[in-house]
Amino acid sequence: MKTVPSMQVRFRYFQRMKRERRLQLWGIAAALAVLLLFSASCSNSKLEQQIEAMSNQLGILEDTQAIRNLHHAYGYYIDKCLYEDVVDLFAEDGEVHFAGGIYRGRTKGVRRLYVESFLEGFTAGKPGPAHGFLLDHLQMQDVIHVDPDRKTAKARFRAFMQAGAHETSKSPMGEADRKAKRKPTQWWEGGIYENSYVKEDGVWKIQILNYNPLWHADYANGWAHTRVGYLGTDAPVLYPQNPTGPDALMDSGWALWPETMIVPFHYKNPVTGKPLIMEKR
Amino acid sequence: MKTVPSMQVRFRYFQRMKRERRLQLWGIAAALAVLLLFSASCSNSKLEQQIEAMSNQLGILEDTQAIRNLHHAYGYYIDKCLYEDVVDLFAEDGEVHFAGGIYRGRTKGVRRLYVESFLEGFTAGKPGPAHGFLLDHLQMQDVIHVDPDRKTAKARFRAFMQAGAHETSKSPMGEADRKAKRKPTQWWEGGIYENSYVKEDGVWKIQILNYNPLWHADYANGWAHTRVGYLGTDAPVLYPQNPTGPDALMDSGWALWPETMIVPFHYKNPVTGKPLIMEKR
Amino acid sequence: MKTVPSMQVRFRYFQRMKRERRLQLWGIAAALAVLLLFSASCSNSKLEQQIEAMSNQLGILEDTQAIRNLHHAYGYYIDKCLYEDVVDLFAEDGEVHFAGGIYRGRTKGVRRLYVESFLEGFTAGKPGPAHGFLLDHLQMQDVIHVDPDRKTAKARFRAFMQAGAHETSKSPMGEADRKAKRKPTQWWEGGIYENSYVKEDGVWKIQILNYNPLWHADYANGWAHTRVGYLGTDAPVLYPQNPTGPDALMDSGWALWPETMIVPFHYKNPVTGKPLIMEKR
Numbered sequence: 100m101k102t103v104p105s106m107q108v109r110f111r112y113f114q115r116m117k118r119e120r121r122l123q124l125w126g127i128a129a130a131l132a133v134l135l136l137f138s139a140s141c142s143n144s145k146l147e148q149q150i151e152a153m154s155n156q157l158g159i160l161e162d163t164q165a166i167r168n169l170h171h172a173y174g175y176y177i178d179k180c181l182y183e184d185v186v187d188l189f190a191e192d193g194e195v196h197f198a199g200g201i202y203r204g205r206t207k208g209v210r211r212l213y214v215e216s217f218l219e220g221f222t223a224g225k226p227g228p229a230h231g232f233l234l235d236h237l238q239m240q241d242v243i244h245v246d247p248d249r250k251t252a253k254a255r256f257r258a259f260m261q262a263g264a265h266e267t268s269k270s271p272m273g274e275a276d277r278k279a280k281r282k283p284t285q286w287w288e289g290g291i292y293e294n295s296y297v298k299e300d301g302v303w304k305i306q307i308l309n310y311n312p313l314w315h316a317d318y319a320n321g322w323a324h325t326r327v328g329y330l331g332t333d334a335p336v337l338y339p340q341n342p343t344g345p346d347a348l349m350d351s352g353w354a355l356w357p358e359t360m361i362v363p364f365h366y367k368n369p370v371t372g373k374p375l376i377m378e379k380r
Numbered sequence: 381m382k383t384v385p386s387m388q389v390r391f392r393y394f395q396r397m398k399r400e401r402r403l404q405l406w407g408i409a410a411a412l413a414v415l416l417l418f419s420a421s422c423s424n425s426k427l428e429q430q431i432e433a434m435s436n437q438l439g440i441l442e443d444t445q446a447i448r449n450l451h452h453a454y455g456y457y458i459d460k461c462l463y464e465d466v467v468d469l470f471a472e473d474g475e476v477h478f479a480g481g482i483y484r485g486r487t488k489g490v491r492r493l494y495v496e497s498f499l500e501g502f503t504a505g506k507p508g509p510a511h512g513f514l515l516d517h518l519q520m521q522d523v524i525h526v527d528p529d530r531k532t533a534k535a536r537f538r539a540f541m542q543a544g545a546h547e548t549s550k551s552p553m554g555e556a557d558r559k560a561k562r563k564p565t566q567w568w569e570g571g572i573y574e575n576s577y578v579k580e581d582g583v584w585k586i587q588i589l590n591y592n593p594l595w596h597a598d599y600a601n602g603w604a605h606t607r608v609g610y611l612g613t614d615a616p617v618l619y620p621q622n623p624t625g626p627d628a629l630m631d632s633g634w635a636l637w638p639e640t641m642i643v644p645f646h647y648k649n650p651v652t653g654k655p656l657i658m659e660k661r
Numbered sequence: 662m663k664t665v666p667s668m669q670v671r672f673r674y675f676q677r678m679k680r681e682r683r684l685q686l687w688g689i690a691a692a693l694a695v696l697l698l699f700s701a702s703c704s705n706s707k708l709e710q711q712i713e714a715m716s717n718q719l720g721i722l723e724d725t726q727a728i729r730n731l732h733h734a735y736g737y738y739i740d741k742c743l744y745e746d747v748v749d750l751f752a753e754d755g756e757v758h759f760a761g762g763i764y765r766g767r768t769k770g771v772r773r774l775y776v777e778s779f780l781e782g783f784t785a786g787k788p789g790p791a792h793g794f795l796l797d798h799l800q801m802q803d804v805i806h807v808d809p810d811r812k813t814a815k816a817r818f819r820a821f822m823q824a825g826a827h828e829t830s831k832s833p834m835g836e837a838d839r840k841a842k843r844k845p846t847q848w849w850e851g852g853i854y855e856n857s858y859v860k861e862d863g864v865w866k867i868q869i870l871n872y873n874p875l876w877h878a879d880y881a882n883g884w885a886h887t888r889v890g891y892l893g894t895d896a897p898v899l900y901p902q903n904p905t906g907p908d909a910l911m912d913s914g915w916a917l918w919p920e921t922m923i924v925p926f927h928y929k930n931p932v933t934g935k936p937l938i939m940e941k942r
Binding site for chain 3: 142143146149150153156157160163239240241242243255257259287289291313314316321322323324325327356357358359360361364366368369370371373375376377378379380
Binding site: 449460495499544546 | 704705708711712715718719722725801802803804805817819821849851853875876878883884885886887889918919920921922923926928930931932933935937938939940941942
C-alpha cells in the first residue's frame with residue numbers, strides 16, 4: 100500500500116505543488132478543452148451536412164409518395180365523373196395533352212375539356228357517376244422521378260379501362276345507344292401517361308397530364324377485331340372554332356391500335372442510363 | 381525579418397509575461413471554451429430536434445410501405461383461398477365490412493366469414509386453391525395516409541377480379557355448375573377498398589377491411605348486360621340465426637351495378653384539401 | 662439597492678480576491694468545460710448512431726423505390742418488344758426462370774431467350790413493337806423486401822396481360838394466323854413474379870427473373886374454357902440441342918390452369934411471421 104499513493108495522497112501532493120505548476124496544469128486542461136471543442140464543432144458541422152443530405156433524400160421519397168397519391172386520386176375521381184375535383188388537381192398553368200390536342204390553363208383549357216366536354220357528354224353536366232355508365236380507369240405501374248430541386252417531377256403510369264353503358268343506362272351514352280337501336284357500347288382500353296408535376300406552396304399539382312390511349316377493344320370482339328380508325332386521329336378543330344376544342348395541336352402526331360407506338364420515356368434505361376436500343380446488337 | 385517576431389520569439393515573450401497576465405489569458409481561454417461549448421450544446425439540441433422530425437417522417441414512409449405490403453399480401457392470399465392466413469392479418473378486434481354486413485373479431489366474425497363461409501364454399505374447407513377455380517384479386521392504386529401518431533392509418537385500394545370455374549373444375553362451384561347443367565360460371569369484378577389499419581407492438585394489422593364490390597360482368601356478355609340484382613342487396617340475415625351471417629348491418633346501404641355509387645373517400649382533395657364537389661361550378 | 666451588490670461591485674470584489682482563489686475559480690471553470698465537452702461528445706456519438714440507423718432505414722426505402730421502378734420499367738419495355746433494353750436490366754450472372762427452364766447469364770442465356778427467341782418470334786428481329794401485335798404486361802401489387810445488407814432483395818409482383826394479333830397484323834403471329842386460316846390469336850394471361858435483385862456499383866439489377874404464368878384464356882371463350890395443355894408443360898429441350906432452349910431445368914415443375922398452384926412466397930405472413938397455413942385450424 101505504501102508504494103501506491105492513494106487518491107487523497109495524490110490530491111495533497113497536487114495541493115503542495117507550486118502554484119506555478121498548478122497554473123500550467125489548468126492551462127493545459129483549458130487548451131485541451133478548446134481543442135476538443137473545435138473538433139466536436141467540426142464533427143457537428145459534418146453531422147449537419149449528413150443530416151442535410153438525408154433530409155433531401157427523405158424529401159424526395161415523400162414527394163414520390165405524394166405524386167403517387169395525387170395520380171391515384173385523379174384515377175378515382177375520373178372513374179366517377181368528378182371532373183370539378185379533377186380540374187382542381189392542376190397547376191394554374193397546367194395542361195392536358197390528349198387525342199392530338201393541348202388544353203391550356205386550369206380554369207380555361209383544362210376545365211373546357213373535363214367540364215364542358217366530358218361532364219356534359221357523360222353525365223349531362225352533373226358531377227358524379229351516371230346510372231349504368233361505367234368508366235373505371237385502373238391506375239398502376241408508376242415510374243416516378245423527382246427532379247433534384249424537388250420542385251418538378253415526371254412520372255409514367257399505365258391505365259387499363261372498363262367502360263360503357265349498361266342496357267338499362269339512363270346516361271347520355273345509354274340514351275344514344277337506344278336511340279341508334281344499337282347494342283350497348285362497352286369497351287376495354289389500354290393507355291399510358293407521361294405526366295409532369297410541379298410543387299407550389301409545398302403541394303404537388305399536375306403540370307401536364309399527357310394521356311396516350313393505345314388500344315380500344317369492343318367487349319364482344321376483342322382487340323383482334325378493333326375497327327381501324329376506332330377513334331379518328333385527324334387533327335382536332337381548335338378552340339374557339341370548336342367550343343370544346345383544344346388550344347393547340349400536339350407536335351407529335353398520335354396513332355391508335357392496330358398501329359403501335361412507343362410513348363416516349365421520361366427516363367433512360369435504369370441500369371445503363373442509355374436511351375432505347377432500337378436495333379438488334 | 382527583425383520586424384516580424386518568429387513564433388519562438390513570441391512564445392518566449394509569453395513566458396516572460398507576468399504570471400498575473402498569463403493567468404488572465406488562460407482564464408479567457410477557459411471562458412471562451414465554456415461559451416463555445418454552450419453554443420455547441422445548443423446546436424446539438426437543434427440537431428436533435430431536426431433528427432426527431434426526420435425520424436418521424438421516415439417512420440411514416442416505412443408505415444406506408446408496410447401497409448402497402450400488408451394489403452398486397454392479403455391480395456395474394458385471398459387469390460389462393462389461404463383464408464387462415466388472411467384471418468391472421470387482422471387485429472384482435474378487427475372487422476370486415478362486406479355486402480351489407482359487419483363481421484366482428486378476428487377469431488369470431490372475421491373467421492366466420494373467411495373460414496366458415498368462403499373456405500367451405502370455395503374449396504370445401506381445405507386451405508389452398510381448388511382445381512379449376514380461379515379467384516384472382518388484382519390489387520392496385522393505393523392511396524395511403526398514416527395518422528400523425530403513427531398508430532392508425534387509412535388506405536384506399538382497388539381490386540379487379542377474374543373469377544370462376546373451369547369446365548373441368550372439381551371445386552364446389554364447378555360441381556354446382558355441372559349439377560345445374562349450366563355453363564361454367566366465370567365473371568369479371570371491380571371494387572374498391574376503404575380500409576383502416578392499426579399498429580400493435582410495432583406490427584401493422586387490418587382494423588377494418590371494407591370491400592365494396594361495384595360491378596360484376598359475366599364473361600360471355602360483359603358489363604353492358606349484367607343482370608340487375610346480380611347479387612341480392614337485401615340486408616343479410618344476422619348471426620347466429622344465419623350461422624355464417626354478419627354480427628351487424630352496415631349503416632350505409634350498398635348498391636351494385638348498374639347502380640353507381642361513390643365509395644366515400646377517407647381523404648379530401650389532395651390539392652385543395654376540400655371535400656368532393658358535387659355541383660358544376 | 663445597497664443590499665444587492667451590482668455586477669460592477671461583484672466584479673470589483675472578484676478582482677480583489679486573492680490570486681489563489683481566482684486561480685481555483687478558473688480551474689473549476691476549465692474542469693467544467695472539459696466535463697461538459699465529454700458529455701457533448703457522448704451525445705454527439707449517440708446522435709451519430711441514430712443518424713447511422715436512420716441513414717440505413719432511408720437507404721432501404723430508396724432501394725425499395727428503385728426496385729419498384731426497375732420492375733415497372735421492365736414491364737414497359739417488354740410490352741413493346743424492347744428486348745435489348747430488357748436484357749440490360751440483368752446482372753452479368755442474371756437468370757430467367759420461365760416455363761420450366763433456367764436461362765443463365767445476361768449475354769448468354771438471358772439474351773438467347775429474349776433476343777434470339779422472343780424478338781425473332783414476335784417482331785422478326787427488330788426491337789420495338791410490331792404492327793398489330795399487342796403484348797401489354799400490366800405490372801402491379803409489389804411486395805418488396807430488401808435484405809439487411811442492402812445488397813440483395815426479393816420481390817413479388819403480379820402481371821396481367823392482353824396479347825395477340827390484330828386481324829390486319831403484319832407481325833409474325835398475324836402472318837401465322839392468316840397462313841393457318843384461323844381466327845386471330847388473342848388471349849388474356851395472369852401470372853406472378855418472384856424475383857431476386859442485386860445491387861452492383863450502387864445500381865439495382867435483376868438477379869433472377871422468375872415469371873410464373875398461371876392461366877391463359879382465349880378472348881372468345883374465357884378461362885372457363887381454356888384448353889387443357891394450353892402451353893405444353895413438358896420439360897423443355899436444353900441448349901444447345903435446342904438453339905433457343907434453356908441452360909438447365911427448373912427443379913420445381915410447373916403447372917398451368919386449370920391446375921392451380923401457389924407460387925412460393927419469399928416472405929412469411931407479415932403479421933404472424935409464420936409460413937402458410939395449409940390446414941384448417
